Every structure is written in C-alpha cells, then in structure tokens.
Amino acid sequence: MTKDETRARLADLGVGPGAFSRGRNNAITDVPGVLVGHATVHSDRLHTGVTAIVPTALGADRRWLPAGLAIGNGYGKLVGATQLQELGALETPVLLTSTLSVFRVADALLGHMLEQPGYERTTTLNPVVGETNDGFLSDIRSRPLGDAEVAQALGSAAGGRVDEGSVGAGAGTVALGFKGGIGTSSRVVPVGGDSFTVGALVQSNFSGTLSIAGVPMPANELLSEPPPGPVGNSCMIVVATDAPVDARQLARCARRAVFALRGVGSDFAQGSGDYAIAFSVGSGMPPADAELSPLFHATMDAVEEALVNSLLMATTQTHADGNSARAIPLDAVRRRLAAAGAV
Template sequence: MQTRARDLGVVIGTLPTGELNAITDVPGVSVGQTTIADGDLQTGVTAIVPTGVTSGLPAAVAVGNGYGKLVGSTQVDELGRLETPILLTGTLSVFRAADALLTYLLDRDPRATSLNPVVGETNDGYLSDIRRRPITEQHVLDALTSASTDRPEEGCVGAGTGTCALGFKAGIGTASRRVLLGEDPSAAAGELADGQPAGTIGVLVQSNFSGTLQVLGTQIPAPQRIEPDGNSCMIVLATDLPLDARQLGRIARRAIFALGRIGSDYAPGSGDYAIAFATAYRPPMPDQDLRPVFQATLEAVEEALLNSLTAARTTTGFQGRTQYAVPHELITAARDRARQPSKPTA
C-alpha cells in the first residue's frame, strides 16, 4: 500500500479534495502508466488522456525555468488548444515517445495530416541509464491503452520510476481540490445556493527538482545530499471549470509558484513546466471569481508534490546508485511541530 501525505496526518490547506484526491477526480480524465524497473533501467511513461482531446480542449503552458524539453508547447500556447494526450517520460526518451504518440493518433484518424503531440520530461539519469533511451513504441501504447479513471499509482511508477526531488527519492504524485464558486472556500462541496456548480482542479506531477524539503513550514534537510542531473518538475493540471486558455495560463503560473511551498530552489538547470487544460469549451467564468481556483491550484500542487515523495521507495539503479526515500517519521515530526501552538512574542 502506497503512503500518501494524508495517511501521515499531513493536510495541506483548507479546501475539500475530490473523492480520490487525484487528477482523475476531474470527469473525463484518465491516466495510464508503463514502468521499467530493471537494474540499470529505472524509467517509464505516464499518459494523461482527456476524453475528447482529439477535438481540441482549451489549454495553456507556463514555464518557470525553460531548461527542458516540452514537445508541442509552443503550439499549445499559440492556439490555446490541446489536441493530444499528454505524455511524461525521461529526458532522452521524449522524442521516441512523441513519435509513438503520433503512431497512436494516426492509427485512429486516417485523415489526419497535422498533429501536435505534447510530451514532457525530467532527467532520470542518476538512477537510470538514460543514454540507452529504453522507451519503445509499445511502452507508450501500453500506457495510453491502459489509461483509467482510477486513482493513479504514485511514487516510483511510470515517468517517476527514476526521479528524485529535494534530496530524496520522488516520482509521480497526484491530488485534487473542489472549487466552490461564490462561497466560503472551506464550505462543503456540492451545488451552490445561487446555482453555480462546484468544479474540480486535478493535478499530476513528475517530481525531480532540487532544494530542501519543507512540510507545513518545517524544513527536512536530506541526510544524503546528492543532486542528480535534471532538477526539474512537470505539472499537469486538469479542470472541469469553465476557463478559457488565458485563464488557464494564470492557473498554470500558480502551479509553478507552488513548487516554492515545498522547498524548490528553482535551480538554473531546472526545467519547471505546468500544462493546464479544461475538459470542454464553455463561456469562461469572470476573472474576479478566480481566487478560489488559485487557492485550489496551490493546495493541490503542493499535496501532489508531497505525495510523490511519501509514496516513493528507496531505489538502487544505474551503476549501483541508491536514492533513499524520505523517512516517514520525519514527515510526522514536521506535522507535530506544525500543530504546536506558537509562543507569543515579547
């Protein structure tokens, strides 16, 4: 059983989660993963598959630091449109994954002559022999065809099999928040009195960045300070809220801000990206109603990042290198410290 932050008594923020506390709480969003965990190879593929994406969905990309490879990002920004599933993998496998995604899409649309595959990455070369570029077309197809609306596995799976963050083993993490428009953000989820429906922000992350872990305001320095190559993070946000591409860009930028809440140092060699999409084109909500959406984004991203660490396990990979998982007792100690009443100042 994978351990999540809430299993350790760590609750981020005040907004309610979705039923699964995962990106798949957003209706129409599925996730599939293929994992390669075999000695020198610790890598994989994570696929985020929205229903109806091939017809186009409103979307935006935000770049915190552009030291990375995010295939298809410029067209998403130019048109405000996502037209393929989103794949995550290891750095040098991005291009093979993009080609495999094209095969998958062309097989389903014999008339297509132009497609914009979206594939992101982080560098898992500390624990995996990245130069072997082990991702094949079959790995990608397996991730896509296995996508489901169940809660995705977290930690050392899929594109997170070989990733590390904040001095510890990390991986894939997910979380969600319910957004209650026009109401107190801490109110119960459901239909609002004025008829405005509640919506969901769902997040999935691939954690692989440097800094010092921070849980509820308490720093947890890693005893083994190894900074692997890469130091990046991919953040995917999905929502069923009525948002247009411009507003989704604002949401994506807040997702990058959330990295700082858990201790990212935003290193110069880091590729920090957020992709946000809505599950349908609808007239957008007023900008003045975005405050709870921003809050939901920050909370969900922070919790997804923490889940990517608590669910990970100590891993030995390429050339016998080992990256240790964060000891859960350090997380609970930080939780207990956060619960202590603050002492009054003189």
C-alpha cells in the same frame, strides 16, 4: 524495486487540505473524463517509464481542449510547447517520460493518434510530451522507451486511484534529496456560483530543501546516509479542471501551478526545466476573471500536495553502478509534523 516500507500520502499523515476539500480520490482523475496510465521499467540498470494523462473528451468529435502553458524555467525538452502556447489548444493526451526518450515517445504518441477513428485524413497534429532527466538512476542514453511503452501507458489509462511514487515517468527521478516520482491531488472549488474540480499530477525531479506543511524536512537530516547531490533539476506539472475556463485563464492557472514549487522548497536551479500545462474538459461560458481566485488557490494547494505525495509514495531505487536515491523516512516525517503542530 525496494518495498521495505508501507508508503503513505499526505492525507494519511493527518495534514488537512487547506481552504478547499479534496476530491473523492484526491487525484487528477477526480476531474470527469481524465484518466491516467503508466508504463514502468525497473531493472538493475533502468528505472524509467511513461505516464499518460488522457482526457477522454478528445477525439474525432472534439479535436482540441483549451489549455495554457507556464514556463518556470525553460531548460527542458517539452515537445509541442510552442503550438500549445500560441494556440491555447491541447490536441493529444499529455505524456511524461525521460529526457532522451521524449522524441521517441512523441513519435509513438503521434502514430497512436493517427490510427484513431476519425483521424484518417489528418495532416497536422501537435503531440504534447514532457520530460525530466532520470539519468542518475537509469541508463538514459539507451533511450529504451518507445511504441510499446506508450501503448501500455495509454492502454492502461483509467480513472479512480492513481499509482504514485516510483512508477511511470517517475520511476527514476530524484527530488529535494529524496527519491522523487509521480504524485497527484485534487480540490473541489466554487467558481462563479458552481462547484468544480481541479486536479494536479506531477513528475518531481528537482533540487532544494523539502518543506511539508511549512515544516522543514532537510534530506541531510532525515536520511541516515548523505543524500545524492542536486541531480534532479526539473519538474513537469499537469493541471486539469472541469471549470469552463478559457485558454488565457488556464495560462494563469498554470503560472500558479509553477508558484507551488516554492512551497515545497524548490530552489529553481539554473538547469531546471519547470513547466506547467493546464487544460479544461468543461464547456460553457468562461467565468469572469474576478471569480477565479478560488481556482488559483485550489490549483496551488493541489499541486503542492501532489509534489509532497510524489516523495511520500516513492520507494528507494538503486542503479547497478551504485547510485541510489532513498525514500523519505515516514516515521521521521510524522515526528517533525507532530512536533511542529502541523497534525
């Protein structure tokens, strides 16, 4: 893994948060009880891994959380999607990984859950595992991920600052002509007279032309060598909140999360698997729909910033066969933002 440049997040570059303030860590972990962990594999032929989003509210005493799903384009292998959409219920942590490892990771997650206290008599459970294709930078057919990596991702899940860029499920992704990866962000937002947090985490691996704060950042202009072709064609988005919204309202949030992809330049290619999962750890009466606009706005802002962070924090990765995805050059980003008056 190349570490030839100190990386920076969007906030570090001086770009403001928009209408709502960022959370303390500007991460999905700002939502109370939401943890994130990674298992990362980097070698000459593998750049892959697992990322776990773990709501601690799930367990023997609370078997499901309200959740919603939005499908921007269904060219994907999202395990657990139909029951998530039908019942509006999230029963497990959300894991993200590589396309051809998704089924082994789902089985490992199921095994982990069945071993938890209170699940001894469980006969049905819906593991939720999303993916994007990291085959440009990793030997994807080897399907190297399973029990050990799932245990590491779940076991390392913690609050506070979240590692971003070329880590976990983002180790081998490519987005908008640059090295993609894991990114996160959060906003503090008023809903129904109270203040809540909405956080987003993304696995970016899609094509298009990057835009940051409305400023075009084409890879063929920022990189000193031609960028790879449109090898990345998917994105997984996970949104969490402590607002007491119900499953129907969360599905509306998830749709807004998908909309945010266009804000950074996604071209929503034919072969793209773009999904957003939104869940709530809150409790109490859901707010009226008329009070949801700030939550929708904050969701889109958090997702858009998470997507940008996934690129800004990523490091250059190269496969032994010669395929390479370059990190976005931060000096060029700073110059263009300054020239456009965005900072």
